[in-house]
Amino acid sequence: STVLDPLFLYIDEHQNEFVQRLGEWVAVKSDSSDQMLWGEIQRLLNMTANRIQEMGGQVEFADIGTQQLSNGESVALPPVILAQFERDPNKPTLCIYGHLDVQPAKKEDGWATDPYTLTELNGNLYGRGATDNKGPVLAWLHALETYKATKQEVPVNLKFVIEGMEEVGSDGLDELTRQRKESFFSDVDYIVISDNVWVSRRPALTYGTRGSSYFFVEVDGPKLDLHSGVFGGSVHEPMTDLIALLGSLLDHTGKILVPGINESVAPLTEEERELYKDIHFDLEEMKKPIGVKSFLQDNKEEILMARWRYPSLSIHGIEGAFSDKGSKTVIPRRVIGKFSLRQVPNMEPVVVERQVKEHLQAVFAKQKSPNNLKVTSSVGAKPWVANLNDPQYIAGRKAVKVVFGVEPELIREGSTIPIANNFQEVTGKSVMMLPIGGHDDGEHSQNEKISRYNFIQGTKLFAAFFYELSKLQKDP
Amino acid sequence: STVLDPLFLYIDEHQNEFVQRLGEWVAVKSDSSDQMLWGEIQRLLNMTANRIQEMGGQVEFADIGTQQLSNGESVALPPVILAQFERDPNKPTLCIYGHLDVQPAKKEDGWATDPYTLTELNGNLYGRGATDNKGPVLAWLHALETYKATKQEVPVNLKFVIEGMEEVGSDGLDELTRQRKESFFSDVDYIVISDNVWVSRRPALTYGTRGSSYFFVEVDGPKLDLHSGVFGGSVHEPMTDLIALLGSLLDHTGKILVPGINESVAPLTEEERELYKDIHFDLEEMKKPIGVKSFLQDNKEEILMARWRYPSLSIHGIEGAFSDKGSKTVIPRRVIGKFSLRQVPNMEPVVVERQVKEHLQAVFAKQKSPNNLKVTSSVGAKPWVANLNDPQYIAGRKAVKVVFGVEPELIREGSTIPIANNFQEVTGKSVMMLPIGGHDDGEHSQNEKISRYNFIQGTKLFAAFFYELSKLQKDP
Numbered sequence: 001s002t003v004l005d006p007l008f009l010y011i012d013e014h015q016n017e018f019v020q021r022l023g024e025w026v027a028v029k030s031d032s033s034d035q036m037l038w039g040e041i042q043r044l045l046n047m048t049a050n051r052i053q054e055m056g057g058q059v060e061f062a063d064i065g066t067q068q069l070s071n072g073e074s075v076a077l078p079p080v081i082l083a084q085f086e087r088d089p090n091k092p093t094l095c096i097y098g099h100l101d102v103q104p105a106k107k108e109d110g111w112a113t114d115p116y117t118l119t120e121l122n123g124n125l126y127g128r129g130a131t132d133n134k135g136p137v138l139a140w141l142h143a144l145e146t147y148k149a150t151k152q153e154v155p156v157n158l159k160f161v162i163e164g165m166e167e168v169g170s171d172g173l174d175e176l177t178r179q180r181k182e183s184f185f186s187d188v189d190y191i192v193i194s195d196n197v198w199v200s201r202r203p204a205l206t207y208g209t210r211g212s213s214y215f216f217v218e219v220d221g222p223k224l225d226l227h228s229g230v231f232g233g234s235v236h237e238p239m240t241d242l243i244a245l246l247g248s249l250l251d252h253t254g255k256i257l258v259p260g261i262n263e264s265v266a267p268l269t270e271e272e273r274e275l276y277k278d279i280h281f282d283l284e285e286m287k288k289p290i291g292v293k294s295f296l297q298d299n300k301e302e303i304l305m306a307r308w309r310y311p312s313l314s315i316h317g318i319e320g321a322f323s324d325k326g327s328k329t330v331i332p333r334r335v336i337g338k339f340s341l342r343q344v345p346n347m348e349p350v351v352v353e354r355q356v357k358e359h360l361q362a363v364f365a366k367q368k369s370p371n372n373l374k375v376t377s378s379v380g381a382k383p384w385v386a387n388l389n390d391p392q393y394i395a396g397r398k399a400v401k402v403v404f405g406v407e408p409e410l411i412r413e414g415s416t417i418p419i420a421n422n423f424q425e426v427t428g429k430s431v432m433m434l435p436i437g438g439h440d441d442g443e444h445s446q447n448e449k450i451s452r453y454n455f456i457q458g459t460k461l462f463a464a465f466f467y468e469l470s471k472l473q474k475d476p
Numbered sequence: 477s478t479v480l481d482p483l484f485l486y487i488d489e490h491q492n493e494f495v496q497r498l499g500e501w502v503a504v505k506s507d508s509s510d511q512m513l514w515g516e517i518q519r520l521l522n523m524t525a526n527r528i529q530e531m532g533g534q535v536e537f538a539d540i541g542t543q544q545l546s547n548g549e550s551v552a553l554p555p556v557i558l559a560q561f562e563r564d565p566n567k568p569t570l571c572i573y574g575h576l577d578v579q580p581a582k583k584e585d586g587w588a589t590d591p592y593t594l595t596e597l598n599g600n601l602y603g604r605g606a607t608d609n610k611g612p613v614l615a616w617l618h619a620l621e622t623y624k625a626t627k628q629e630v631p632v633n634l635k636f637v638i639e640g641m642e643e644v645g646s647d648g649l650d651e652l653t654r655q656r657k658e659s660f661f662s663d664v665d666y667i668v669i670s671d672n673v674w675v676s677r678r679p680a681l682t683y684g685t686r687g688s689s690y691f692f693v694e695v696d697g698p699k700l701d702l703h704s705g706v707f708g709g710s711v712h713e714p715m716t717d718l719i720a721l722l723g724s725l726l727d728h729t730g731k732i733l734v735p736g737i738n739e740s741v742a743p744l745t746e747e748e749r750e751l752y753k754d755i756h757f758d759l760e761e762m763k764k765p766i767g768v769k770s771f772l773q774d775n776k777e778e779i780l781m782a783r784w785r786y787p788s789l790s791i792h793g794i795e796g797a798f799s800d801k802g803s804k805t806v807i808p809r810r811v812i813g814k815f816s817l818r819q820v821p822n823m824e825p826v827v828v829e830r831q832v833k834e835h836l837q838a839v840f841a842k843q844k845s846p847n848n849l850k851v852t853s854s855v856g857a858k859p860w861v862a863n864l865n866d867p868q869y870i871a872g873r874k875a876v877k878v879v880f881g882v883e884p885e886l887i888r889e890g891s892t893i894p895i896a897n898n899f900q901e902v903t904g905k906s907v908m909m910l911p912i913g914g915h916d917d918g919e920h921s922q923n924e925k926i927s928r929y930n931f932i933q934g935t936k937l938f939a940a941f942f943y944e945l946s947k948l949q950k951d952p
């Protein structure tokens with residue numbers, strides 16, 4: 001089209017600049033799990049704000065309060081960027097959400113390259129945050145830059161919500177959304193999020209995410225670590241208790257054994273089952289990048305449903321036990337097992353929390369242990385499902401067709417983006433997820449990457465999405 | 477007595493020097509679990525050798541070979557000190573064993589004081605290695621120094637075997653003993669080890685130790701860590717498998733569930749049962765220092781038997797899972813569970829190893845997991861039991877009576893000192909364990925200590941033991 005062609009040309013011609021800027025962003029160690037690195041998050045927020053201001057936007061750093069540290073001190077959370085541009089009442093208003101913080105990453109975790117040095121190999125751009133979520137946030141900014149640089153009118157009113165605490169649960173953002181419901185969000189028509197990935201080589205639109213709660217199961221007993229030779233066999237070891245507790249959570253088929261959990265899952269309709277048939281998903285191709293020999297389920301539909309519309313429970317590790325290399329013979333005095341539970345409609349995080357706690361307490365009672373059990377949980381994000389007939393989904397499908405020449409797959413997402421449900425619940429606006437990352441990007445893993453192809457075509461997709469959304473408004 | 481009185485006076489008058497020297501030793505970070513610190517072990521071996529040489533001894537640094545690192549490199553193990561003094565054929569020959577290496581210790585593990593700065597508080601000397609085993613090794617040297625300084629003839633021929641790799645399994649020492657059986661060890665009459673603690677406020681002689689094997693249960697699956705949101709519910713998670721494996725090892729009563737283990741334990745004789753009745757062991761007093769509300773057994777005898785003459789299994793931790801503070805939602809690709817199994821007569825480490833592996837393989841087969849299981853084990857020290865009627869036990873009892881005014885408790889030791897069994901098996905000599913550490917010393921724990929009282933009275937005990945052993949030789 002005469003509108004999109006010059007935009008796409010600009011994007012192709014400036015792709016090396018775009019990649020270079022991604023390198024600058026990846027180099028910022030914005031790991032939100034480490035409070036010592038919150039200054040880096042602020043630095044990247046500043047870089048982003050400057051970029052938006054250079055393009056004519058107004059930026060507010062919205063305060064989202066403080067976090068209580070374990071030592072009792074309070075520290076200010078990194079603020080949230082709320083940005084907007086001059087408003088044209090004849091254009092639809094699109095609010096883009098993204099986050100600048102990343103998961104922890106250390107070279108010695110098994111990265112082939114330095115996680116904070118963007119490295120291009122065989123068309124892939126490796127680095128922590130490349131796909132989650134720095135690449136997509138930059139692609140939105142580059143799509144806007146492209147309109148400005150080619151002197152075309154931006155066809156939508158744009159707003160940005162960019163945070164720095166997503167990977168640790170987006171504390172404070174929900175409250176901020178609530179506070180700004182009648183101001184910043186009042187004239188928003190659509191909220192779009194690009195913080196997930198495709199499930200195959202085909203582009204996708206995402207209409208649902210799982211919720212998540214994180215559980216800490218603490219067993220503490222002796223007042224100090226004990227020598228297993230001296231005391232082994234005579235004391236109730238916290239680790240023995242904890243292993244029994246963790247072992248009671250799920251069976252070898254992945255089935256969650258906490259009573260009440262499976263019963264609260266929304267029943268599968270025939271219409272919903274049909275959606276799964278169209279997803280391109282090659283079992284062998286999905287096994288390869290993650291290196292597993294088989295899945296818990298036998299066929300495509302069941303695997304996808306297990307990831308998207310059924311709950312799952314993963315045990316992540318134990319704090320306080322011996323975790324280094326080698327062979328220490330200690331009896332740890334206090335251990336904290338950690339697991340998360342991905343939730344789906346119609347599970348309620350508050351109810352799930354109670355079910356898990358009651359279950360663990362019942363198992364612990366059978367242990368007849370004099371140790372202390374403490375179960376706490378955090379996050380508790382709710383699952384989210386959207387309406388596929390909403391205008392922005394139609395615009396998204398058209399934009400995908402224009403850029404990639406195929407219809408997008410209509411998918412759900414197993415991982416949790418609390419903001420999708422929060423935005424929808426609080427603002428009542430239409431929310432869509434429009435991923436540009438590849439299915440094998442390895443977000444949260446070693447060797448996270450985004451391909452140059454996805455990063456650049458994704459930028460075009462976003463530029464086209466602005467256009468299709470405005471066209472739909474004028475000529476629905 | 478006219479012999480012992482001046483010795484005891486000297487020890488009392490020089491106690492501050494002795495404590496100061498212990499401080500110098502504790503300050504050496506001789507943590508054998510960390511290969512980077514082996515140089516510190518060598519430094520302490522040198523300090524010890526100098527001290528022995530100053531007192532007229534001949535020191536050999538015996539080579540015990542190399543260790544293969546995980547990267548394929550070989551590094552030389554710290555050598556073993558073999559020391560001897562001019563020999564008088566009319567005196568019995570006593571060989572003293574000790575070790576200079578320590579368990580890992582970091583202030584942030586929960587130490588109230590810096591673990592490598594000996595700190596005296598309320599009569600206790602806190603520091604890593606204070607009781608295990610630097611304090612006792614120094615007490616032997618100070619006992620010898622006392623004879624020399626007071627110009628009394630040392631009534632026994634002394635030899636020393638002092639190593640630097642005990643805490644990681646005394647690799648190479650067994651082989652060295654075998655090699656020197658017909659030379660260094662040929663004229664040894666008695667081997668004495670002071671590397672354990674009393675079980676009450678009363679001094680003790682120790683006639684048995686448990687053996688130990690350390691097991692590594694590795695489950696590996698995906699080729700990289702996975703996002704639990706994306707993949708949770710569809711993959712066989714290595715942690716789920718590992719938790720099931722670890723959970724199959726023992727029940728909540730501490731009973732080991734590996735078939736064959738309990739059946740191989742030597743039956744309890746009436747005579748042996750009688751020995752337990754005399755042990756002073758106050759349940760409440762034993763609970764306090766370790767801060768437990770109850771033990772797995774209800775009465776003194778059963779608790780002691782559980783620690784000394786029955787096997788036990790302790791799960792120490794997991795390598796490869798998330799172990800930091802906070803909440804990471806990773807599915808670890810490869811996890812290694814670690815546990816140790818304390819062994820007693822008539823268990824055979826080789827048989828135990830097979831039983832454990834077969835058990836774990838059987839449990840894993842039921843998991844129907846596509847992941848890989850690898851079970852490896854190390855150390856495999858054998859349990860040890862001595863003859864209580866041996867002359868050095870009689871001398872030991874007399875020395876205790878002289879210094880402390882009470883009969884020693886005849887005890888066994890739950891923890892593993894592989895060298896006790898190895899010395900007895902290889903050399904065929906009488907082996908005794910003569911502890912000077914207090915029951916609440918916390919070896920291998922945070923806030924390890926030896927009391928000034930035990931350190932100084934222990935030095936007297938060793939001096940008296942030389943004397944009683946020689947008297948027994950002359951006048952049995």
Ligand SMILES: [Zn+2]
Pocket residue numbers: 099132133166195
């Ligand atoms: Zn993200």
Ligand SMILES: [Zn+2]
Pocket residue numbers: 103132167443444
């Ligand atoms: Zn993420």
Ligand SMILES: [Zn+2]
Pocket residue numbers: 575608609642671
């Ligand atoms: Zn020791």
Ligand SMILES: [Zn+2]
Pocket residue numbers: 579608643919920
């Ligand atoms: Zn030790």
